Amino acid sequence: xxxxxxxxxxxxxxxxxxxxxxxxxxxxxxxxxxxxxxxxxxxxxxxxxxxxxxxxxxxxxxxxxxxxxxxxxxxxxxxxxxxxxxxxxxxxxxxxxxxxxxxxxxxxxxxxxxxxxxxxxxxxxxxxxxxxxxxxxxxxxxxxxxxxxxxxxxxxxxxxxxxxxxxxxxxxxxxxxxxxxxxxxxxxxxxxxxxxxxxxxxxxxxxxxxxxxxxxxxxxxxxxxxxxxxxxxxxxxxxxxxxxxxxxx
Amino acid sequence: xxxxxxxxxxxxxxxxxxxxxxxxxxxxxxxxxxxxxxxxxxxxxxxxxxxxxxxxxxxxxxxxxxxxxxxxxxxxxxxxxxxxxxxxxxxxxxxxxxxxxxxxxxxxxxxxxxxxxxxxxxxxxxxxxxxxxxxxxxxxxxxxxxxxxxxxxxxxxxxxxxxxxxxxxxxxxxxxxxxxxxxxxxxxxxxxxxxxxxxxxxxxxxxxxxxxxxxxxxxxxxxxxxxxxxxxxxxxxxxxxxxxxxxxxxxxxxxxxxxxxxxxxxxxxxxxxxxxxxxxxxxxxxxxxxxxxxxxxxxxxxxxxxxxxxxxxxxxxxxxxxxxxxxxxxxxxxxxxxxxxxxxxxxxxxxxxxxxxxxxxxxxxxxxxxxxxxxxxxxxxxxxxx
Ligand SMILES: Cc1cc2nc3c(=O)[nH]c(=O)nc-3n(C[C@H](O)[C@H](O)[C@H](O)COP(=O)(O)OP(=O)(O)OC[C@H]3O[C@@H](n4cnc5c(N)ncnc54)[C@H](O)[C@@H]3O)c2cc1C
Ligand SMILES: Cc1cc2nc3c(=O)[nH]c(=O)nc-3n(C[C@H](O)[C@H](O)[C@H](O)COP(=O)(O)OP(=O)(O)OC[C@H]3O[C@@H](n4cnc5c(N)ncnc54)[C@H](O)[C@@H]3O)c2cc1C
Numbered sequence: 006x007x008x009x010x011x012x013x014x015x016x017x018x019x020x021x022x023x024x025x026x027x028x029x030x031x032x033x034x035x036x037x038x039x040x041x042x043x044x045x046x047x048x049x050x051x052x053x054x055x056x057x058x059x060x061x062x063x064x065x066x067x068x069x070x071x072x073x074x075x076x077x078x079x080x081x082x083x084x085x086x087x088x089x090x091x092x093x094x095x096x097x098x099x100x101x102x103x104x105x106x107x108x109x110x111x112x113x114x115x116x117x118x119x120x121x122x123x124x125x126x127x128x129x130x131x132x133x134x135x136x137x138x139x140x141x142x143x144x145x146x147x148x149x150x151x152x153x154x155x156x157x158x159x160x161x162x163x164x165x166x167x168x169x170x171x172x173x174x175x176x177x178x179x180x181x182x183x184x185x186x187x188x189x190x191x192x193x194x195x196x197x198x199x200x201x202x203x204x205x206x207x208x209x210x211x212x213x214x215x216x217x218x219x220x221x222x223x224x225x226x227x228x229x230x231x232x233x234x235x236x237x238x239x240x241x242x243x244x245x246x247x248x249x250x251x252x253x254x
Numbered sequence: 255x256x257x258x259x260x261x262x263x264x265x266x267x268x269x270x271x272x273x274x275x276x277x278x279x280x281x282x283x284x285x286x287x288x289x290x291x292x293x294x295x296x297x298x299x300x301x302x303x304x305x306x307x308x309x310x311x312x313x314x315x316x317x318x319x320x321x322x323x324x325x326x327x328x329x330x331x332x333x334x335x336x337x338x339x340x341x342x343x344x345x346x347x348x349x350x351x352x353x354x355x356x357x358x359x360x361x362x363x364x365x366x367x368x369x370x371x372x373x374x375x376x377x378x379x380x381x382x383x384x385x386x387x388x389x390x391x392x393x394x395x396x397x398x399x400x401x402x403x404x405x406x407x408x409x410x411x412x413x414x415x416x417x418x419x420x421x422x423x424x425x426x427x428x429x430x431x432x433x434x435x436x437x438x439x440x441x442x443x444x445x446x447x448x449x450x451x452x453x454x455x456x457x458x459x460x461x462x463x464x465x466x467x468x469x470x471x472x473x474x475x476x477x478x479x480x481x482x483x484x485x486x487x488x489x490x491x492x493x494x495x496x497x498x499x500x501x502x503x504x505x506x507x508x509x510x511x512x513x514x515x516x517x518x519x520x521x522x523x524x525x526x527x528x529x530x531x532x533x534x535x536x537x538x539x540x541x542x543x544x545x546x547x548x549x550x551x552x553x554x555x556x557x558x559x560x561x562x563x564x565x566x567x568x569x570x571x572x573x574x575x576x577x578x579x580x581x582x583x584x585x586x587x588x589x590x591x592x593x594x595x596x597x598x599x600x601x602x603x604x605x606x607x608x609x610x611x612x613x614x615x616x617x618x619x620x621x622x623x624x625x626x627x628x629x630x631x632x633x634x635x636x637x638x639x640x
Pocket of ligand 2: 527536593596598600
């Protein structure tokens with residue numbers, strides 16, 4: 006079974022994101038970029054399944070500017086077999102990405118698609134669900150456990166109330182959550198081998214997708230700073246404050 | 255700063271940086287407060303380094319290393335330099351000098367060192383012989399085919415974890431026009447060899463947990479096959495293999511300076527006094543401007559010196575310049591970063607006071623700043639007959 010893993014280039018999670026002074030977006034100049042952490046977990050899952058013999062080939066896909074190739078190389082250095090880069094500069098919305106991924110899935114015919122549950126830049130949490138709908142495939146989102154079985158796959162999902170197990174048919178789109186695994190580092194031998202692994206280039210036009218955004222960003226601002234809290238001495242005082250000051254009861 | 259690196263070299267940087275941020279940073283406070291590295295922690299770092307194929311990465315592939323060139327190894331050291339030395343010690347980079355091993359020394363020392371089974375330390379300095387190793391008193395005399403070693407060494411880093419020590423010992427003296435010159439031989443000495451003891455050295459202000467030890471030799475008998483390289487060939491061994499180690503001090507200083515700078519930059523962009531971010535005061539922003547300029551310059555000096563080694567150009571002067579400038583830059587950067595943090599910079603809630611203390615030793619070990627200047631001056635003037 007072939008696995009397709011979607012990886013996105015985002016601001017490194019260690020970087021404190023700052024709003025640009027003209028409020029048109031966040032500052033990307035001189036900012037360290039890295040693979041979306043949830044996508045690292047997706048790559049790791051595919052590699053573990055390949056090591057276990059359940060997956061035969063791992064293809065990592067990234068849609069974005071030229072530098073997105075670095076993110077693909079990171080996936081290859083972790084252990085993926087080859088890459089596909091859909092080159093596009095400028096803003097992209099989840100639906101356009103899902104449409105491009107659908108075109109790639111139809112071409113590559115993987116038995117499973119892995120995505121991170123969300124990208125830490127826009128925190129949209131939409132692409133895998135849209136992809137699954139466009140393909141008409143089952144989805145297993147927020148996966149913290151993936152077990153292949155005769156009927157398809159048993160997915161453990163992280164939901165608000167705890168964990169939920171669902172049985173899904175394959176092929177399927179999975180979006181992986183934080184606790185699924187701990188991604189490995191790119192090993193030095195794999196880093197050296199990554200150079201020889203192929204990355205195919207394509208474009209949204211080749212895939213027949215119009216990437217133009219349908220939304221206009223008016224402005225981007227910092228969330229308002231939270232005011233400091235207060236400590237209360239008793240329940241009576243709390244109730245009084247909620248009633249008289251906060252006026253919520 | 256940018257420097258033309260291949261995608262593989264970029265990935266080496268990324269991977270080592272991430273390793274240091276994830277596997278080293280979280281344990282730094284513990285080492286700082288306890289003054290030592292728990293054996294389980296040391297083993298875990300070592301195992302993870304081996305798992306990702308970086309252990310002994312400075313060695314050629316034919317002996318089990320990764321065959322990195324000088325530039326690539328400098329990048330590894332630079333990123334490791336961000337983290338506590340007591341901990342990054344276990345991201346093992348055995349002394350390159352072990353490549354001088356011959357015959358069964360390869361099986362006994364070189365290969366197990368690269369595999370991470372045996373750790374090494376290197377002992378040159380003595381109480382009476384620091385910058386001037388020709389003043390070495392620790393000596394060996396022949397007894398049949400064996401050698402009997404007497405004397406002591408101090409300031410020997412990492413010897414507390416070493417299974418064997420590479421020791422430089424006087425084995426005679428020649429009269430030269432510039433005065434008497436010791437003949438030096440290099441020996442491989444196993445921990446536990448009768449007549450050889452290691453004991454705790456001094457408490458150092460820099461790099462807590464990265465201990466320096468005192469080595470004592472009292473009629474310590476060593477068979478002839480413990481000699482590394484040739485008898486009386488110590489200077490050759492040094493010149494061939496220790497030539498480039500000064501560069502690792504420079505590269506580590508660059509990594510630490512960048513970590514320190516990033517903290518100062520972010521603090522200046524956030525801390526408000528007099529109704530505005532302190533970064534808006536030129537008194538602060540000009541300090542940042544000087545810091546980053548010097549860091550970039552240090553980075554380029556070290557990478558360029560490493561590149562010279564890779565292409566076989568003379569690099570003695572350039573390595574000395576890099577070691578001198580990068581370590582002095584680190585001292586200025588840590589001082590300025592601490593200043594920008596005001597009183598909090600001094601408190602051990604932040605790692606800045608540690609960076610500031612740690613920076614101090616970099617201008618002393620592996621050749622003091624004065625010795626580097628001496629090398630630079632000599633390289634410049636000697637060809638002019640001066
Ligand atoms: C923490 C620590 C760890 C160390 N680890 C090791 C180790 O693992 N193995 C090892 O072998 N050594 C080690 N060293 C020793 C280190 O390399 C020496 O400290 C260093 O070479 C300086 O020698 P010294 O301390 O004896 O100072 P000295 O040589 O006595 O120098 C004193 C002062 O005189 C100056 N000076 C000396 N000669 C000249 C000159 N010709 N011109 C101008 N000025 C001069 C020096 O610059 C210095 O300012 C370590 C040292 C420290 C502090
Ligand atoms: C050990 C210790 C003991 C102390 N004891 C006392 C005490 O007993 N009582 C007491 O009241 N205080 C005490 N202090 C506080 C001390 O006086 C302050 O730390 C000092 O005034 C600096 O303030 P800050 O640390 O908040 O740094 P900040 O004022 O935040 O300064 C941060 C950086 O910004 C720079 N900066 C700020 N404003 C400007 C400007 N306009 N132009 C250019 N640069 C600027 C500073 O020079 C510094 O580099 C103590 C501090 C320490 C460390």
